[in-house]
Amino acid sequence: MRSYPALAGLRIGCVQYLNSKPLIHGYEGPVIFDHPSGLARGLVAGQLDVALVPTFEALRTPHYTLANDVGIACAGAVYSVFLAHRGPLAELRRLALDPASLTSVHLLQVLLREYHGVRPELLPLSAFPKEADAALIIGNQAIEFRQQDKDGYQILDLGEEWKRCTGLPFVFAPWLMRPDLPHAAEVADDLRALKDYGVAHLDEIIEAEPRDPAFTRRYLTEHIRFKLGEPEKAGIAKYRELLAKHGFITDAQTPLRFA
Known part of the structure:
Protein backbone atom coordinates (compact mmCIF):
# COMPACT_ATOMS: atom_id res chain seq x y z
CA MET A 1 0.00 0.00 0.00
CA ARG A 2 1.57 3.30 -1.08
CA SER A 3 1.15 6.61 0.73
CA TYR A 4 -0.50 9.77 -0.59
CA PRO A 5 1.25 12.59 1.27
CA ALA A 6 -0.50 15.47 -0.54
CA LEU A 7 -3.87 14.16 0.66
CA ALA A 8 -2.84 13.96 4.32
CA GLY A 9 -4.88 16.27 6.51
CA LEU A 10 -7.33 17.19 3.76
CA ARG A 11 -11.09 16.90 4.23
CA ILE A 12 -11.99 14.49 1.44
CA GLY A 13 -15.51 13.62 0.34
CA CYS A 14 -16.59 10.70 -1.85
CA VAL A 15 -19.80 8.96 -2.86
CA GLN A 16 -20.55 5.43 -1.70
CA TYR A 17 -21.59 4.17 -5.12
CA LEU A 18 -19.90 1.14 -6.63
CA ASN A 19 -18.53 3.26 -9.48
CA SER A 20 -16.40 5.37 -7.12
CA LYS A 21 -14.65 2.52 -5.32
CA PRO A 22 -11.64 2.26 -7.68
CA LEU A 23 -10.95 5.96 -7.06
CA ILE A 24 -10.74 5.67 -3.26
CA HIS A 25 -9.84 1.99 -2.68
CA GLY A 26 -6.20 2.50 -1.72
CA TYR A 27 -6.70 5.47 0.61
CA GLU A 28 -6.41 4.79 4.34
CA GLY A 29 -7.08 8.32 5.62
CA PRO A 30 -10.47 9.66 6.75
CA VAL A 31 -13.13 10.12 4.07
CA ILE A 32 -16.58 11.68 4.37
CA PHE A 33 -19.09 9.62 2.38
CA ASP A 34 -22.31 11.22 1.19
CA HIS A 35 -24.68 11.50 -1.75
CA PRO A 36 -23.33 13.58 -4.66
CA SER A 37 -25.55 16.56 -3.84
CA GLY A 38 -24.45 16.46 -0.19
CA LEU A 39 -20.80 16.51 -1.23
CA ALA A 40 -21.47 19.49 -3.48
CA ARG A 41 -23.05 21.34 -0.56
CA GLY A 42 -20.08 20.46 1.66
CA LEU A 43 -17.64 21.84 -0.89
CA VAL A 44 -19.66 25.05 -1.32
CA ALA A 45 -19.88 25.50 2.47
CA GLY A 46 -16.11 25.08 2.89
CA GLN A 47 -16.53 21.86 4.85
CA LEU A 48 -14.53 19.83 2.30
CA ASP A 49 -11.22 20.49 0.57
CA VAL A 50 -11.54 17.85 -2.14
CA ALA A 51 -14.65 15.99 -3.24
CA LEU A 52 -15.85 13.69 -6.00
CA VAL A 53 -18.67 15.98 -7.03
CA PRO A 54 -21.20 16.00 -9.89
CA THR A 55 -19.98 17.80 -13.02
CA PHE A 56 -22.90 20.23 -12.80
CA GLU A 57 -21.37 21.81 -9.70
CA ALA A 58 -18.10 22.47 -11.55
CA LEU A 59 -20.07 24.20 -14.31
CA ARG A 60 -22.53 26.09 -12.11
CA THR A 61 -19.67 27.68 -10.14
CA PRO A 62 -16.59 27.36 -12.39
CA HIS A 63 -14.00 28.52 -9.86
CA TYR A 64 -12.95 25.09 -8.60
CA THR A 65 -9.85 23.24 -9.77
CA LEU A 66 -10.48 19.86 -11.40
CA ALA A 67 -8.02 16.99 -11.14
CA ASN A 68 -6.96 16.17 -14.68
CA ASP A 69 -7.29 12.64 -16.09
CA VAL A 70 -9.41 11.18 -13.30
CA GLY A 71 -13.16 11.02 -12.76
CA ILE A 72 -16.26 8.92 -13.32
CA ALA A 73 -17.30 8.84 -16.96
CA CYS A 74 -18.75 6.64 -19.68
CA ALA A 75 -18.53 6.39 -23.45
CA GLY A 76 -21.85 4.66 -24.04
CA ALA A 77 -24.20 2.79 -21.73
CA VAL A 78 -23.45 3.64 -18.08
CA TYR A 79 -26.05 1.15 -16.73
CA SER A 80 -26.58 2.92 -13.38
CA GLY A 167 -20.96 11.21 -30.23
CA LEU A 168 -19.07 12.13 -27.04
CA PRO A 169 -18.25 10.55 -23.67
CA PHE A 170 -20.03 11.92 -20.61
CA VAL A 171 -18.36 12.82 -17.31
CA PHE A 172 -20.61 12.35 -14.29
CA ALA A 173 -18.17 13.38 -11.56
CA PRO A 174 -14.63 14.82 -11.41
CA TRP A 175 -12.55 15.42 -8.32
CA LEU A 176 -13.01 19.10 -7.43
CA MET A 177 -10.61 21.03 -5.21
CA ARG A 178 -11.47 24.27 -3.45
CA PRO A 179 -9.99 27.20 -5.40
CA ASP A 180 -7.53 28.31 -2.70
CA LEU A 181 -6.21 24.82 -1.94
CA PRO A 182 -2.39 24.91 -1.67
CA HIS A 183 -0.36 22.46 -3.74
CA ALA A 184 -3.29 21.57 -6.03
CA ALA A 185 -0.95 19.95 -8.56
CA GLU A 186 0.45 17.59 -5.92
CA VAL A 187 -3.06 16.76 -4.69
CA ALA A 188 -4.11 15.98 -8.26
CA ASP A 189 -1.04 13.77 -8.68
CA ASP A 190 -2.07 11.76 -5.64
CA LEU A 191 -5.67 11.45 -6.86
CA ARG A 192 -4.39 10.08 -10.19
CA ALA A 193 -2.07 7.69 -8.37
CA LEU A 194 -5.00 6.58 -6.21
CA LYS A 195 -7.02 5.87 -9.37
CA ASP A 196 -4.15 3.87 -10.85
CA TYR A 197 -3.89 1.83 -7.67
CA GLY A 198 -7.63 1.12 -7.59
CA VAL A 199 -7.80 0.11 -11.24
CA ALA A 200 -4.79 -2.17 -10.74
CA HIS A 201 -6.53 -3.82 -7.77
CA LEU A 202 -10.00 -4.34 -9.23
CA ASP A 203 -9.90 -8.00 -8.19
CA GLU A 204 -9.82 -6.93 -4.53
CA ILE A 205 -12.74 -4.55 -5.04
CA ILE A 206 -14.79 -7.17 -6.87
CA GLU A 207 -14.08 -9.82 -4.24
CA ALA A 208 -15.28 -7.50 -1.46
CA GLU A 209 -18.55 -6.65 -3.23
CA PRO A 210 -21.76 -8.53 -2.30
CA ARG A 211 -22.96 -8.36 -5.91
CA ASP A 212 -22.38 -10.98 -8.58
CA PRO A 213 -18.64 -10.84 -9.42
CA ALA A 214 -19.21 -11.16 -13.18
CA PHE A 215 -21.60 -8.20 -13.16
CA THR A 216 -19.31 -6.11 -10.94
CA ARG A 217 -16.35 -6.70 -13.25
CA ARG A 218 -18.40 -5.89 -16.35
CA TYR A 219 -19.78 -2.74 -14.76
CA LEU A 220 -16.39 -1.41 -13.63
CA THR A 221 -14.53 -2.32 -16.82
CA GLU A 222 -17.10 -1.90 -19.61
CA HIS A 223 -19.63 0.68 -18.40
CA ILE A 224 -17.52 2.99 -16.24
CA ARG A 225 -14.38 4.85 -17.34
CA PHE A 226 -12.08 6.59 -14.89
CA LYS A 227 -10.29 8.86 -17.39
CA LEU A 228 -10.77 12.57 -17.89
CA GLY A 229 -8.82 13.19 -21.09
CA GLU A 230 -9.49 15.30 -24.17
CA PRO A 231 -12.58 13.34 -25.37
CA GLU A 232 -14.13 13.60 -21.89
CA LYS A 233 -13.35 17.33 -21.75
CA ALA A 234 -15.11 17.73 -25.10
CA GLY A 235 -18.11 15.99 -23.53
CA ILE A 236 -18.03 18.41 -20.60
CA ALA A 237 -17.85 21.36 -23.00
CA LYS A 238 -20.89 20.11 -24.95
CA TYR A 239 -22.85 19.54 -21.73
CA ARG A 240 -21.93 23.05 -20.60
CA GLU A 241 -23.09 24.51 -23.91
CA LEU A 242 -26.48 22.79 -23.63
CA LEU A 243 -26.91 23.70 -19.96
CA ALA A 244 -26.44 27.36 -20.89
CA LYS A 245 -28.72 27.08 -23.93
CA HIS A 246 -31.57 25.77 -21.79
CA GLY A 247 -31.04 28.23 -18.96
CA PHE A 248 -29.63 25.92 -16.30
CA ILE A 249 -26.36 27.86 -15.87
CA THR A 250 -25.40 31.46 -16.59
CA ASP A 251 -21.62 31.22 -17.10
CA ALA A 252 -20.50 29.16 -20.07
CA GLN A 253 -17.34 31.14 -20.78
CA THR A 254 -15.05 31.00 -17.73
CA PRO A 255 -12.30 28.48 -18.56
CA LEU A 256 -12.23 25.39 -16.38
CA ARG A 257 -8.98 24.88 -14.47
CA PHE A 258 -7.33 21.47 -14.46
CA ALA A 259 -4.40 20.41 -12.28
Missing part, protein backbone atom coordinates in the same frame (compact mmCIF):
# COMPACT_ATOMS: atom_id res chain seq x y z
CA VAL A 81 -28.12 6.22 -14.56
CA PHE A 82 -31.34 5.90 -16.53
CA LEU A 83 -34.91 6.96 -17.15
CA ALA A 84 -37.45 4.22 -16.38
CA HIS A 85 -40.56 4.90 -18.45
CA ARG A 86 -43.53 3.40 -20.27
CA GLY A 87 -44.62 4.36 -23.75
CA PRO A 88 -43.04 6.86 -26.17
CA LEU A 89 -40.89 9.65 -24.73
CA ALA A 90 -42.95 12.16 -26.74
CA GLU A 91 -45.90 11.34 -24.46
CA LEU A 92 -43.98 11.84 -21.22
CA ARG A 93 -45.89 14.29 -19.01
CA ARG A 94 -44.75 13.84 -15.40
CA LEU A 95 -41.16 12.99 -14.47
CA ALA A 96 -39.98 11.96 -10.99
CA LEU A 97 -36.40 12.97 -10.23
CA ASP A 98 -33.84 11.53 -7.84
CA PRO A 99 -32.18 14.71 -6.47
CA ALA A 100 -29.01 12.90 -5.37
CA SER A 101 -27.07 14.04 -8.46
CA LEU A 102 -27.77 17.37 -10.11
CA THR A 103 -25.59 16.30 -13.03
CA SER A 104 -27.95 13.44 -13.92
CA VAL A 105 -31.05 15.56 -13.22
CA HIS A 106 -29.89 18.22 -15.67
CA LEU A 107 -28.46 15.75 -18.17
CA LEU A 108 -31.86 14.10 -18.49
CA GLN A 109 -33.63 17.44 -18.93
CA VAL A 110 -31.09 18.54 -21.55
CA LEU A 111 -31.53 15.29 -23.49
CA LEU A 112 -35.33 15.49 -23.36
CA ARG A 113 -35.46 19.17 -24.37
CA GLU A 114 -32.72 19.24 -26.98
CA TYR A 115 -33.19 15.92 -28.73
CA HIS A 116 -36.79 14.89 -27.98
CA GLY A 117 -38.65 18.20 -27.64
CA VAL A 118 -40.14 17.15 -24.30
CA ARG A 119 -40.54 19.31 -21.16
CA PRO A 120 -42.38 17.20 -18.57
CA GLU A 121 -43.63 18.40 -15.21
CA LEU A 122 -41.01 17.62 -12.55
CA LEU A 123 -41.99 15.72 -9.41
CA PRO A 124 -40.09 14.22 -6.44
CA LEU A 125 -38.99 10.60 -6.71
CA SER A 126 -41.64 9.61 -4.17
CA ALA A 127 -44.29 10.36 -6.83
CA PHE A 128 -43.13 7.36 -8.87
CA PRO A 129 -44.92 5.26 -10.01
CA LYS A 130 -48.35 6.53 -8.91
CA GLU A 131 -48.32 10.14 -10.09
CA ALA A 132 -45.29 10.18 -12.41
CA ASP A 133 -45.07 8.53 -15.81
CA ALA A 134 -41.32 7.98 -15.50
CA ALA A 135 -38.44 8.31 -13.08
CA LEU A 136 -34.75 9.14 -13.13
CA ILE A 137 -32.93 6.51 -11.07
CA ILE A 138 -29.20 6.59 -10.31
CA GLY A 139 -26.41 4.80 -8.48
CA ASN A 140 -26.72 1.61 -6.46
CA GLN A 141 -30.52 1.97 -6.46
CA ALA A 142 -30.48 1.97 -10.26
CA ILE A 143 -28.42 -1.22 -10.37
CA GLU A 144 -30.88 -2.95 -8.04
CA PHE A 145 -33.87 -1.68 -10.05
CA ARG A 146 -32.51 -3.12 -13.29
CA GLN A 147 -31.52 -6.43 -11.76
CA GLN A 148 -34.98 -6.91 -10.25
CA ASP A 149 -36.69 -6.40 -13.66
CA LYS A 150 -39.20 -3.89 -12.32
CA ASP A 151 -42.50 -4.52 -14.11
CA GLY A 152 -41.14 -4.30 -17.61
CA TYR A 153 -40.25 -0.60 -17.70
CA GLN A 154 -38.43 0.71 -20.74
CA ILE A 155 -34.94 1.94 -19.89
CA LEU A 156 -33.34 5.01 -21.42
CA ASP A 157 -29.69 4.77 -20.38
CA LEU A 158 -28.45 8.36 -20.13
CA GLY A 159 -24.85 7.54 -21.03
CA GLU A 160 -25.94 5.62 -24.10
CA GLU A 161 -28.39 8.34 -25.16
CA TRP A 162 -25.79 11.09 -24.70
CA LYS A 163 -23.30 9.18 -26.87
CA ARG A 164 -25.97 8.54 -29.51
CA CYS A 165 -26.97 12.20 -29.63
CA THR A 166 -23.54 13.86 -29.36
Whole structure:
Protein backbone atom coordinates (compact mmCIF):
# COMPACT_ATOMS: atom_id res chain seq x y z
CA MET A 1 0.00 0.00 0.00
CA ARG A 2 1.57 3.30 -1.08
CA SER A 3 1.15 6.61 0.73
CA TYR A 4 -0.50 9.77 -0.59
CA PRO A 5 1.25 12.59 1.27
CA ALA A 6 -0.50 15.47 -0.54
CA LEU A 7 -3.87 14.16 0.66
CA ALA A 8 -2.84 13.96 4.32
CA GLY A 9 -4.88 16.27 6.51
CA LEU A 10 -7.33 17.19 3.76
CA ARG A 11 -11.09 16.90 4.23
CA ILE A 12 -11.99 14.49 1.44
CA GLY A 13 -15.51 13.62 0.34
CA CYS A 14 -16.59 10.70 -1.85
CA VAL A 15 -19.80 8.96 -2.86
CA GLN A 16 -20.55 5.43 -1.70
CA TYR A 17 -21.59 4.17 -5.12
CA LEU A 18 -19.90 1.14 -6.63
CA ASN A 19 -18.53 3.26 -9.48
CA SER A 20 -16.40 5.37 -7.12
CA LYS A 21 -14.65 2.52 -5.32
CA PRO A 22 -11.64 2.26 -7.68
CA LEU A 23 -10.95 5.96 -7.06
CA ILE A 24 -10.74 5.67 -3.26
CA HIS A 25 -9.84 1.99 -2.68
CA GLY A 26 -6.20 2.50 -1.72
CA TYR A 27 -6.70 5.47 0.61
CA GLU A 28 -6.41 4.79 4.34
CA GLY A 29 -7.08 8.32 5.62
CA PRO A 30 -10.47 9.66 6.75
CA VAL A 31 -13.13 10.12 4.07
CA ILE A 32 -16.58 11.68 4.37
CA PHE A 33 -19.09 9.62 2.38
CA ASP A 34 -22.31 11.22 1.19
CA HIS A 35 -24.68 11.50 -1.75
CA PRO A 36 -23.33 13.58 -4.66
CA SER A 37 -25.55 16.56 -3.84
CA GLY A 38 -24.45 16.46 -0.19
CA LEU A 39 -20.80 16.51 -1.23
CA ALA A 40 -21.47 19.49 -3.48
CA ARG A 41 -23.05 21.34 -0.56
CA GLY A 42 -20.08 20.46 1.66
CA LEU A 43 -17.64 21.84 -0.89
CA VAL A 44 -19.66 25.05 -1.32
CA ALA A 45 -19.88 25.50 2.47
CA GLY A 46 -16.11 25.08 2.89
CA GLN A 47 -16.53 21.86 4.85
CA LEU A 48 -14.53 19.83 2.30
CA ASP A 49 -11.22 20.49 0.57
CA VAL A 50 -11.54 17.85 -2.14
CA ALA A 51 -14.65 15.99 -3.24
CA LEU A 52 -15.85 13.69 -6.00
CA VAL A 53 -18.67 15.98 -7.03
CA PRO A 54 -21.20 16.00 -9.89
CA THR A 55 -19.98 17.80 -13.02
CA PHE A 56 -22.90 20.23 -12.80
CA GLU A 57 -21.37 21.81 -9.70
CA ALA A 58 -18.10 22.47 -11.55
CA LEU A 59 -20.07 24.20 -14.31
CA ARG A 60 -22.53 26.09 -12.11
CA THR A 61 -19.67 27.68 -10.14
CA PRO A 62 -16.59 27.36 -12.39
CA HIS A 63 -14.00 28.52 -9.86
CA TYR A 64 -12.95 25.09 -8.60
CA THR A 65 -9.85 23.24 -9.77
CA LEU A 66 -10.48 19.86 -11.40
CA ALA A 67 -8.02 16.99 -11.14
CA ASN A 68 -6.96 16.17 -14.68
CA ASP A 69 -7.29 12.64 -16.09
CA VAL A 70 -9.41 11.18 -13.30
CA GLY A 71 -13.16 11.02 -12.76
CA ILE A 72 -16.26 8.92 -13.32
CA ALA A 73 -17.30 8.84 -16.96
CA CYS A 74 -18.75 6.64 -19.68
CA ALA A 75 -18.53 6.39 -23.45
CA GLY A 76 -21.85 4.66 -24.04
CA ALA A 77 -24.20 2.79 -21.73
CA VAL A 78 -23.45 3.64 -18.08
CA TYR A 79 -26.05 1.15 -16.73
CA SER A 80 -26.58 2.92 -13.38
CA VAL A 81 -28.12 6.22 -14.56
CA PHE A 82 -31.34 5.90 -16.53
CA LEU A 83 -34.91 6.96 -17.15
CA ALA A 84 -37.45 4.22 -16.38
CA HIS A 85 -40.56 4.90 -18.45
CA ARG A 86 -43.53 3.40 -20.27
CA GLY A 87 -44.62 4.36 -23.75
CA PRO A 88 -43.04 6.86 -26.17
CA LEU A 89 -40.89 9.65 -24.73
CA ALA A 90 -42.95 12.16 -26.74
CA GLU A 91 -45.90 11.34 -24.46
CA LEU A 92 -43.98 11.84 -21.22
CA ARG A 93 -45.89 14.29 -19.01
CA ARG A 94 -44.75 13.84 -15.40
CA LEU A 95 -41.16 12.99 -14.47
CA ALA A 96 -39.98 11.96 -10.99
CA LEU A 97 -36.40 12.97 -10.23
CA ASP A 98 -33.84 11.53 -7.84
CA PRO A 99 -32.18 14.71 -6.47
CA ALA A 100 -29.01 12.90 -5.37
CA SER A 101 -27.07 14.04 -8.46
CA LEU A 102 -27.77 17.37 -10.11
CA THR A 103 -25.59 16.30 -13.03
CA SER A 104 -27.95 13.44 -13.92
CA VAL A 105 -31.05 15.56 -13.22
CA HIS A 106 -29.89 18.22 -15.67
CA LEU A 107 -28.46 15.75 -18.17
CA LEU A 108 -31.86 14.10 -18.49
CA GLN A 109 -33.63 17.44 -18.93
CA VAL A 110 -31.09 18.54 -21.55
CA LEU A 111 -31.53 15.29 -23.49
CA LEU A 112 -35.33 15.49 -23.36
CA ARG A 113 -35.46 19.17 -24.37
CA GLU A 114 -32.72 19.24 -26.98
CA TYR A 115 -33.19 15.92 -28.73
CA HIS A 116 -36.79 14.89 -27.98
CA GLY A 117 -38.65 18.20 -27.64
CA VAL A 118 -40.14 17.15 -24.30
CA ARG A 119 -40.54 19.31 -21.16
CA PRO A 120 -42.38 17.20 -18.57
CA GLU A 121 -43.63 18.40 -15.21
CA LEU A 122 -41.01 17.62 -12.55
CA LEU A 123 -41.99 15.72 -9.41
CA PRO A 124 -40.09 14.22 -6.44
CA LEU A 125 -38.99 10.60 -6.71
CA SER A 126 -41.64 9.61 -4.17
CA ALA A 127 -44.29 10.36 -6.83
CA PHE A 128 -43.13 7.36 -8.87
CA PRO A 129 -44.92 5.26 -10.01
CA LYS A 130 -48.35 6.53 -8.91
CA GLU A 131 -48.32 10.14 -10.09
CA ALA A 132 -45.29 10.18 -12.41
CA ASP A 133 -45.07 8.53 -15.81
CA ALA A 134 -41.32 7.98 -15.50
CA ALA A 135 -38.44 8.31 -13.08
CA LEU A 136 -34.75 9.14 -13.13
CA ILE A 137 -32.93 6.51 -11.07
CA ILE A 138 -29.20 6.59 -10.31
CA GLY A 139 -26.41 4.80 -8.48
CA ASN A 140 -26.72 1.61 -6.46
CA GLN A 141 -30.52 1.97 -6.46
CA ALA A 142 -30.48 1.97 -10.26
CA ILE A 143 -28.42 -1.22 -10.37
CA GLU A 144 -30.88 -2.95 -8.04
CA PHE A 145 -33.87 -1.68 -10.05
CA ARG A 146 -32.51 -3.12 -13.29
CA GLN A 147 -31.52 -6.43 -11.76
CA GLN A 148 -34.98 -6.91 -10.25
CA ASP A 149 -36.69 -6.40 -13.66
CA LYS A 150 -39.20 -3.89 -12.32
CA ASP A 151 -42.50 -4.52 -14.11
CA GLY A 152 -41.14 -4.30 -17.61
CA TYR A 153 -40.25 -0.60 -17.70
CA GLN A 154 -38.43 0.71 -20.74
CA ILE A 155 -34.94 1.94 -19.89
CA LEU A 156 -33.34 5.01 -21.42
CA ASP A 157 -29.69 4.77 -20.38
CA LEU A 158 -28.45 8.36 -20.13
CA GLY A 159 -24.85 7.54 -21.03
CA GLU A 160 -25.94 5.62 -24.10
CA GLU A 161 -28.39 8.34 -25.16
CA TRP A 162 -25.79 11.09 -24.70
CA LYS A 163 -23.30 9.18 -26.87
CA ARG A 164 -25.97 8.54 -29.51
CA CYS A 165 -26.97 12.20 -29.63
CA THR A 166 -23.54 13.86 -29.36
CA GLY A 167 -20.96 11.21 -30.23
CA LEU A 168 -19.07 12.13 -27.04
CA PRO A 169 -18.25 10.55 -23.67
CA PHE A 170 -20.03 11.92 -20.61
CA VAL A 171 -18.36 12.82 -17.31
CA PHE A 172 -20.61 12.35 -14.29
CA ALA A 173 -18.17 13.38 -11.56
CA PRO A 174 -14.63 14.82 -11.41
CA TRP A 175 -12.55 15.42 -8.32
CA LEU A 176 -13.01 19.10 -7.43
CA MET A 177 -10.61 21.03 -5.21
CA ARG A 178 -11.47 24.27 -3.45
CA PRO A 179 -9.99 27.20 -5.40
CA ASP A 180 -7.53 28.31 -2.70
CA LEU A 181 -6.21 24.82 -1.94
CA PRO A 182 -2.39 24.91 -1.67
CA HIS A 183 -0.36 22.46 -3.74
CA ALA A 184 -3.29 21.57 -6.03
CA ALA A 185 -0.95 19.95 -8.56
CA GLU A 186 0.45 17.59 -5.92
CA VAL A 187 -3.06 16.76 -4.69
CA ALA A 188 -4.11 15.98 -8.26
CA ASP A 189 -1.04 13.77 -8.68
CA ASP A 190 -2.07 11.76 -5.64
CA LEU A 191 -5.67 11.45 -6.86
CA ARG A 192 -4.39 10.08 -10.19
CA ALA A 193 -2.07 7.69 -8.37
CA LEU A 194 -5.00 6.58 -6.21
CA LYS A 195 -7.02 5.87 -9.37
CA ASP A 196 -4.15 3.87 -10.85
CA TYR A 197 -3.89 1.83 -7.67
CA GLY A 198 -7.63 1.12 -7.59
CA VAL A 199 -7.80 0.11 -11.24
CA ALA A 200 -4.79 -2.17 -10.74
CA HIS A 201 -6.53 -3.82 -7.77
CA LEU A 202 -10.00 -4.34 -9.23
CA ASP A 203 -9.90 -8.00 -8.19
CA GLU A 204 -9.82 -6.93 -4.53
CA ILE A 205 -12.74 -4.55 -5.04
CA ILE A 206 -14.79 -7.17 -6.87
CA GLU A 207 -14.08 -9.82 -4.24
CA ALA A 208 -15.28 -7.50 -1.46
CA GLU A 209 -18.55 -6.65 -3.23
CA PRO A 210 -21.76 -8.53 -2.30
CA ARG A 211 -22.96 -8.36 -5.91
CA ASP A 212 -22.38 -10.98 -8.58
CA PRO A 213 -18.64 -10.84 -9.42
CA ALA A 214 -19.21 -11.16 -13.18
CA PHE A 215 -21.60 -8.20 -13.16
CA THR A 216 -19.31 -6.11 -10.94
CA ARG A 217 -16.35 -6.70 -13.25
CA ARG A 218 -18.40 -5.89 -16.35
CA TYR A 219 -19.78 -2.74 -14.76
CA LEU A 220 -16.39 -1.41 -13.63
CA THR A 221 -14.53 -2.32 -16.82
CA GLU A 222 -17.10 -1.90 -19.61
CA HIS A 223 -19.63 0.68 -18.40
CA ILE A 224 -17.52 2.99 -16.24
CA ARG A 225 -14.38 4.85 -17.34
CA PHE A 226 -12.08 6.59 -14.89
CA LYS A 227 -10.29 8.86 -17.39
CA LEU A 228 -10.77 12.57 -17.89
CA GLY A 229 -8.82 13.19 -21.09
CA GLU A 230 -9.49 15.30 -24.17
CA PRO A 231 -12.58 13.34 -25.37
CA GLU A 232 -14.13 13.60 -21.89
CA LYS A 233 -13.35 17.33 -21.75
CA ALA A 234 -15.11 17.73 -25.10
CA GLY A 235 -18.11 15.99 -23.53
CA ILE A 236 -18.03 18.41 -20.60
CA ALA A 237 -17.85 21.36 -23.00
CA LYS A 238 -20.89 20.11 -24.95
CA TYR A 239 -22.85 19.54 -21.73
CA ARG A 240 -21.93 23.05 -20.60
CA GLU A 241 -23.09 24.51 -23.91
CA LEU A 242 -26.48 22.79 -23.63
CA LEU A 243 -26.91 23.70 -19.96
CA ALA A 244 -26.44 27.36 -20.89
CA LYS A 245 -28.72 27.08 -23.93
CA HIS A 246 -31.57 25.77 -21.79
CA GLY A 247 -31.04 28.23 -18.96
CA PHE A 248 -29.63 25.92 -16.30
CA ILE A 249 -26.36 27.86 -15.87
CA THR A 250 -25.40 31.46 -16.59
CA ASP A 251 -21.62 31.22 -17.10
CA ALA A 252 -20.50 29.16 -20.07
CA GLN A 253 -17.34 31.14 -20.78
CA THR A 254 -15.05 31.00 -17.73
CA PRO A 255 -12.30 28.48 -18.56
CA LEU A 256 -12.23 25.39 -16.38
CA ARG A 257 -8.98 24.88 -14.47
CA PHE A 258 -7.33 21.47 -14.46
CA ALA A 259 -4.40 20.41 -12.28
